[in-house]
Amino acid sequence: MATWGDLATFIRQSYRVVRDSPDEIRIRISFGPDEDTEERAQVMIIAREILDQKEDWVQIATPFATVDQVDLLSVLEEIGNTIVVGGAAVMGQHVVLRHSLPLINLDINEFLDPLELVAGAAEILEQTFTGRDDY
Template sequence: MANWSELMTYIRSNYKISDEDKGYCRLLFDVGDGRSQFILLFHQTLNGGLEDWVEIQSPVGNATDLPLLDVLKDVGRMVVGGLSVEENLALLKHSVPLANLDVNEFERPMRLLLHSADNLERKYLGSDRL
């Protein structure tokens, strides 16, 4: 994949999209035990538009409901993802460049982020809140 358009062609062929807009896509996954988890994909450009990236996000929960120091410690031990808070929503995030992107360089980080966010939500909030 070399650009956002090619990534979205791949996504449309392999996943059910729950929401989509220009530069944005939301996927909903069944993670078992009656739980679901969102993956949010955002097209990002760097270096004056010369570099195309995809930012992968998955919500953990409302930041005010989480013991953020404990969550940060857990995230620090993860291979993929960093924690951010946007509009009081704690998110696991990871970004990859689209130029020369192999499918596994997108798929594996996305799956790790998906399950890590769900595991953090389960551990610290106990229920599927988002």
């Protein structure tokens, strides 16, 4: 999978798309329910980015809180201690977990594993720091 078009087609065929535009697709990933947890979900934003006006990259991002809901130092410490894939950023009023990958020569597992890890980690961060399921 080496182009944004190839990746976008795969995403549309494999996931529940909640918003679709030329350079951004949003999908909903559900977690649970099991006997101990209720069903929760995370909206994932998958966007085409162009690095240095020449290289296609894909960015996986998902909000898990607003800036005013959390203590940013505590969030960053938690991410530093527990998260393997992705990093935190503030985008507008949202705190997001995100990860970026070059599209050239991208193998599907190089996309799927980070997508699942970012979604799962953001879901845990959202639950831990807000106690809600807003995203």
